[in-house]
Amino acid sequence: MKTLVTFFSASGITARIGREFAKTIEADVFEICPRVPYSDADLDWRNPLSRSNMEKLEGKKVPMSGSVPDFGQYDTVYLGFPIWYEVAPNVVYTFCREHKWAGKKVYMFATSGGQHGMGDSAEKLAPFMNGAKVCGAKLVKSAAELLEWRL
Numbered sequence: 009m010k011t012l013v014t015f016f017s018a019s020g021i022t023a024r025i026g027r028e029f030a031k032t033i034e035a036d037v038f039e040i041c042p043r044v045p046y047s048d049a050d051l052d053w054r055n056p057l058s059r060s061n062m063e064k065l066e067g068k069k070v071p072m073s074g075s076v077p078d079f080g081q082y083d084t085v086y087l088g089f090p091i092w093y094e095v096a097p098n099v100v101y102t103f104c105r106e107h108k109w110a111g112k113k114v115y116m117f118a119t120s121g122g123q124h125g126m127g128d129s130a131e132k133l134a135p136f137m138n139g140a141k142v143c144g145a146k147l148v149k150s151a152a153e154l155l156e157w158r159l
């Protein structure tokens with residue numbers, strides 16, 4: 009069975025860590041992309057009317073583009089995302105809803121602007137991965153911190 013590293017990343021930090029980790033462990037990579045890409049203005053979390061803020065406030069389902077080819081071939085999935093408004097971005101929820109998780113081992117990793125941990129972002133997302141076993145979740149600053157899970 010195979011391992012997948014998948015992530016959403018708006019400004020590239022989570023993507024850099026995810027790609028480096030995937031290369032080290034020789035896993036496949038899938039980048040989660042919203043169907044409509046975010047502009048810089050969309051990501052302005054200080055603006056209450058920005059797209060990201062409105063999506064969060066209104067609990068919008070953000071469509072993603074495509075899906076993982078043959079998701080069933082993976083028994084282990086590393087899922088990365090930036091913390092947005094203290095939780096996973098809505099498009100990551102879409103990703104979870106649109107894939108079948110039964111029997112998979114899942115590790116979640118996040119990056120954030122702050123120094124805190126993941127808060128309850130992993131606990132909130134886990135119910136959307138029906139049948140998955142969550143084996144770990146942590147806030148990271150480097151791919152090396154993810155390698156600790158492989159020891």
Ligand SMILES: Cc1cc2nc3c(=O)[nH]c(=O)nc-3n(C[C@H](O)[C@H](O)[C@H](O)COP(=O)(O)O)c2cc1C
Nearest residue numbers: 017018019020021022090092093094119120121122
């Ligand atoms: C819309 C938005 C909301 C954010 N909310 C938070 C937050 O609640 N807490 C935090 O520590 N950082 C927050 N950040 C900062 C990101 O989590 C951080 O910059 C992250 O590393 C970006 O990852 P990326 O480059 O993969 O998109 C937010 C960033 C954006 C764009």
